[in-house]
Amino acid sequence: MSHVMNTYARQPVAFVRGEGVWLWDEAGKKYLDALAGIAVNTLGYGHPRLKKALLARLESGILHTSNLWRIPDQEAAADRIAEITGLDEVFFCNSGLEANEAAIKVARKYGHDRGVAEPAIIVMEKAFHGRSLATLSATGSRKVQAGFEPLVSGFVRVPLNDLEAVRQVAEHNKNVVAIFIEPIQGEGGINVSHLEYLRGLKEICERKEWLFMSDEVQCGLGRTGKWFVYQHAGFLPDVVPLAKGLASGVPVGACVVGGRARGVFKPGNHGSTFGGNPLAMTAVVTTIDTIKEEGLLDNAARVGEVIRSGLSQIAGIAELRGMGLMIGAELAQPCGELVRQALDAGLVINVTSDNVVRLLPPLVMSEAEGRMVVERLAPLIRAFAERSPQAAAAAR
C-alpha cells in the first residue's frame, strides 16, 4: 500500500524521462505530451537552457537565502515579469493558490484603505482559483467546496460572460471592491471570456474604482499566443496572479500588481519563507528569456491553430473552444475513460469538467507534433462518439 495520501485518482503510469514534448514511462514506452503537467512545463522536458541555468544555480551552492536579504535573481525575475505584464510590483510565492490568496488579500486591503469595512469580490461561476479556504470559497464549484464549510465570506458570484449580472451587482452592492476572473477557465472546461465582455468589466471597474484581477495561473504565460489573455482585450488589469508555467516545472507563484493595486501591500502585510528563492527565480528568468528568444508566443498561436483545425474535422465533438495552446473539446457525454485510452495510444491528455478533453501542450511543440496529437486523438474521439448512448439511440 502506498503511503501517499489518496487525494488524486491516479492513472497507473509513472513518467521517468522526458525530452522536448516526449515522455517515457518505467517500461520504456514513449508518449507525446499534450498536457505539460497541466500547463506547467512551458519549455517541455530537458530544455538545454533551463538545464544549464539550474545546474549553474546548484554549482553556486545557494538554493535559498531568505527574503530578509536582497535576492538578485528575484529582482531580475520581477523586472522581467513587470515588462511582460505591463504592471509594477511582484510578490513571489510558490503556487497558484498562494498567488490568488495574495490577490484576495490585496483586494481586501484596498477596500479597507478606502473605508469599506466588509469588502466583497465579484467571482465567476465555474471558476477555479485553488484549494485553500479563501481560494476554494472564490472557486465556483460546489464539488471543490463541499465538506469544507464554513466558507470564507465576501464573494459575490455571477455567471461568466454576463455583463448585465455584474451591472446589477454594481448598482446594489456597495461593498464590492474588485472583480476576480479567470479569463479562460481551465478546470471549468476551457470557457473563454468574450473580449467585449472583458472590456465591459474593465469599464465597470474604472467607473466604480474596483480592482480588475485576472487569474492567469493556467491561461497566462504565452499559452494563448500573447503573454496574457487581457492583452488580447487591450487593457491593463490591476492584479495578475501567476504560477504553473512561470518557471517551467520549478514550483513558483507570483502576484503581480499595478494601477490601483500598486502600493497597497506595505512591509508586514504579506510574506512567504520560500517565495522568490534563487532556485525558482533562476527558472523564471530562464523561462521568460527562452519564450522570447525562441518565439514561443507565435509558436503557441500557430501550433494551436494546427491542432484546432485538425480537431474541427472530427465528428463527435460537440464544441471546440480555446485559444492558442489552451484547447477544450467538449463531448456530448462524460468521457474520463479517454485519458486511459489516450495513454494506451501513447498520448497524454486530460479530461476536465466531466466531458471536456483538455489539451495544454508545452509551448515548444512543433506543428508536426501538433498534427500527431490530432492523429492520435481523432480515432479515440470518433470511436467514443460512435459508442455513446446518444449515438446508439440515433442509430436505432
Ligand SMILES: Cc1ncc(COP(=O)(O)O)c(C=O)c1O
Ligand atoms: C486558474 C487557476 N488558478 C489557480 C490554480 C491553483 O494553482 P495551484 O494548484 O498551484 O495552487 C489553478 C490550478 O489548477 C488554476 O488553474
